[in-house]
Amino acid sequence: MERFDAIVVGGGPAGCASAYVMAKAGLNVLLFERGKFAGAKNMWGGAFFGPQLNELIPEFWKEAPVERFVTRHVLSFMAENGSTSLDFKSTRFCAAPYNGFILLRAKFDGWMAQKVEQAGAIVAAGMRVDDLLFQEGRVSGVKVGDEEFPSDIVILADGVNSLLAKKAGLRSDFLPEDMKQGVKEVIELPRETIEQRFNLVNDEGAAIEFVGTCTRGLPGGGFLYTNKNSLSLGLVIELGSLVKSKLKASDLLEEFKHHPDISRLIEGGRTVEYSAHLIPCSGLAMMPKLATGGALVTGDAAALLLGTGLILEGANFAIASGMAAAQTALEAKEKNDFSAGSLSRYEQLLKESFVLQDLNTFRGAPAFLKNRRIYELYPELAFEIFEAIFQSDGMPRKGTLQVVKEIIKRRTSMISIVSDLWKARKAI
Amino acid sequence: MESEEGHLKIEEKLALNKYDQDSEAHITVSKEICTACDQKPCIYACPAECFAFREEHLSFAHEGCLECGSCRIICPKGAIQWAYPRGGFGICYQYG
Incomplete structure (x- = not known):
């Protein structure tokens, strides 16, 4: 049985990024993907921010299957009888290096996996990793059916349900x-x-x-x-x-x-x-242990995803964590030390990057975003206020502030709005 | 294809997807536990509506499964044996 320097489980952005970096640095890398092809099992809303992928694969948009560049962002508060929207357009977002990219995963992940192969790694699609191998209490490879694949390190990029991270003792099940x-x-x-x-x-x-x-x-x-x-x-x-x-x-x-x-x-x-x-979506509060002897966990499997209410950013974080995991593996290889202590370097690298810094900056956001008033009350309030301002009912008009005050008084209280704004100020 | 009022039914939606069906189910549920369950959160949690309560029995069909894992974490009774389909089988997104 051929021994690999590194085995990556999962051909999404996190797995592909880590396999790409390690293969380019000359490691003998095997990536397992359970789908028929990379991307077959994956979906997302549709857009992501490009800087991290641009660092990994400069000017990736020239070859990646980009659908469109995001040049217009709209935030729309939907009420029962209408909506209030903020419409933002940027001419600067239409030119390289762009900012947001709209992509479909079945094509995009497939393209990333192709880059991984070109970098020299083996991509084994249609293969489900069933278990981990352990030696002296450390992860020492993976099992596919009855076949064993030993390796110095296993990078877990097997997505949000990561059954393997659980087997590695890194996390328990995420809660609804x-x-x-x-x-x-x-x-x-x-x-x-x-x-x-x-x-x-x-x-x-x-x-x-x-x-x-x-x-x-x-x-x-x-x-x-x-x-x-x-x-x-x-x-x-x-x-x-x-x-x-x-x-x-x-x-x-x-x-x-x-x-x-x-x-x-x-x-x-x-x-x-x-x-x-x-x-x-709960950020740092749900983040599992990131490293153990012989294994690291990346991307969604590690809950590395930022939700601030205005943005939901996952792929960028997945790529960054994949790259940090790869760098950790390369350093461990250099020292020939894949112990938990040596691999704790991964968390340090994430702390130095935007990944854990952003999650820390917005650590209050997940709890704040559980406030039902954001979804139930405020869209209706905005609608009623603007409807009253734009409507003519043949009666003498009231001052705009008066209109706002009356509607707020009818629907809620000034105090609770101020309190929500205060919480928002701290959270987002 | 579309039903009345232009609403797409779940089975019509799932029929648009590409699956490589495995004869072997990757998820199994315990009929006894599920029938006795007073909450049945799986019915609401499954975006493919694979779980249905009919004639006092819970029925489960794995064919339309989107492999999201919602049922796995929502079941409070430990009635669901959950695994991904074997390599290459199951949902095969063409867009994603």
């Missing part, structure tokens, strides 16, 4: 309260229709986030991303609340599609795929 369930439809539309509807030209793309009635007031939100010839439309909802409310994400997605704001955007479109995934 810490998870959001994402559901999505890819809806095909002609390219020109998309560009007209979303006011885009060439490769420009829109990323639209929705807060409010689309989740029936449950923590979470809706999203819509423009691909080249399709739209990615979906919802992200806290799993614990969803189940407690006896609601199904699949029903809420249908409801969302029929909201007047959405139905006109997807009109004439044809759904071509329905997908779902879990997202670990």
